Amino acid sequence: MSNWMRDPTAETTAVKRPRVAPPKSLDGITVALFEIGKTRSDEFLDQVERRLNERGVKTKRYAKPTNAKVAPVEVMQRVATEAGAVVIGLSD
C-alpha cells in the first residue's frame, strides 16, 4: 500500500543549457560593459573600458535601470545581439 501527497512546487523541469564557449580572443569582438545600477559601478567600468581600449578592444556600455530588479529583456537582447563578451560591473 502506498500513500501520496501533493507537490507544492511549480513542477517545472530544469533545462540545462550548455554555456556559450568563451571567445578564444577579444580580437574583432565588442565587449559589453554592463552596469548593474549599484553606486560606483560606473567608476569600475570606466577603468575596465580604458584598459580594454588601450589594447584595441572595442567596448560598448549598457546599464540596468536599478540594481533591485532583473535587467529588462530588451537590454539583455541588445547585449546578446551587439556584443561577443560581457563584463558585469558589480560594485558599491
Place this chain on the structure above:
Amino acid sequence: MPGVAERLEAKHKGGLSARRIEYGENDDPAEVCYERGWTDGLPVTPPTDERVLRMLKGTTRSPGEVIGRMPPYLAECTIEKIAINAVMAGCKPEYMPVLLAAVEAALDPLFTLHGVLATTYFSGPIIIVNGPVAKRIGMNSGINALGQGNRANATIGRALNLIVRNVGGGRPGEADRATLGAPSKYTLCFAEDESDPAWEPLSVARGFAPGASTVTLFQGHGPEAFVDQKSRTPEGLTRSLASVLVKLGHPRLVQSARAIVVLSPEHYAIYRQASWDRGRIERALYEATIRPGAELVAGLDGIGEGVPASRASEQVPKFHEDGLMVVRAGGPAGLFSGILPGWLAGRNRLELQPVTREIKA
C-alpha cells in the same frame, strides 16, 4: 469524525491537479517533505488531498486560477499551489484570504520580490494585517506580537516564504544570496493594534476605507530594540527614537532605506496624551533623523563608511520623506518599542515601496 467530508471528497470528487508524490507505508511523510527540499528547515504538515481540499474551502477562488508568476524563476502560481503550501505551513482555511492578499501584494512589481529574495541583505517579506479580519482569525497584536506562539501570525508569514521557496524556487545558497539572513525570514507577520479609536490604522493611512481589512507588505527584518524608560514628552521621545533610527545599518548610511517603528502601548501613551497623531509622529521622526552632512563624511575618525565630502554642507535625511511607518502593537507593559529596518536597496524612492492590498475572499 473530522476530515470525513474531505476524505469522501478526495475519494469520489477529486478536483486537485498538482502532481501526486507517492510514498511507502513505512515512510514518514514529514521526512519525505524534508528529503524533497520542501521545508524551511522546520517540519511541515504533509499536504494530503484531504488537507488541501479543506484549505481550499477557505476561499471562493478556483484552485486552477493563476494568481501570478512567482520569482525568482517566474513559475505560475495557482490558488491550489498556495493552498498546498498553506497546509505545509500550518495555516487554517480561514487564513487563506489573508494569505492570498499577501501573495498578490508580494507579486506587485513595486514590492520587488525577486530582489528581496536574491539580496545579500537581511530582508524578507514582513506582513502587517489591519482590519476586522485580524480579530476574526485570532491574530496577535498584543503581548509578544513579533514573537512566537500565535498560529495565524506564525503560519501566514511562513506560508508566504514557503511559496517563494517551493513555487518560485527561491532557496538559500541558490537564488537567495543573503550573507547572513535573519530569523524573520522564516516568518514575520502580525496585526496592528487598532483598539484606540483615536489612532489612524496603517490601512487608512495607506488609502483604504476605515473598516477594510488589508495586508501591508514591507521589505525588512527585525526587530531591533528601542528602549527609553525615562522620556515623558513627545518631543523627547521623538529625539530618543531618532537617535536609534539614525544608526540602522550604519550611522553614516543615508537615504537608502525605510523603516517601521512598532510603537508599544506605553510609548504610544506619551504621544496620545499630547494629542500627537500618526502623521505628526512620522513627520517629527523624519525631521529628527536629518543630520549635518559634516558629521557623516566618509573617513571621519578613520571609519571608511560615509557620504562624499561634497555633501558636508548639506542637511542629510536618514530616510526617504515617506520612509517611516509607525505601527502600533505590543503588550501593555514595557517602555520598549521595536524597529523593523528596511532593505537598503531603495536608493530610488519610487522603485521599491511597501505594498498594501485589501483582503477579499
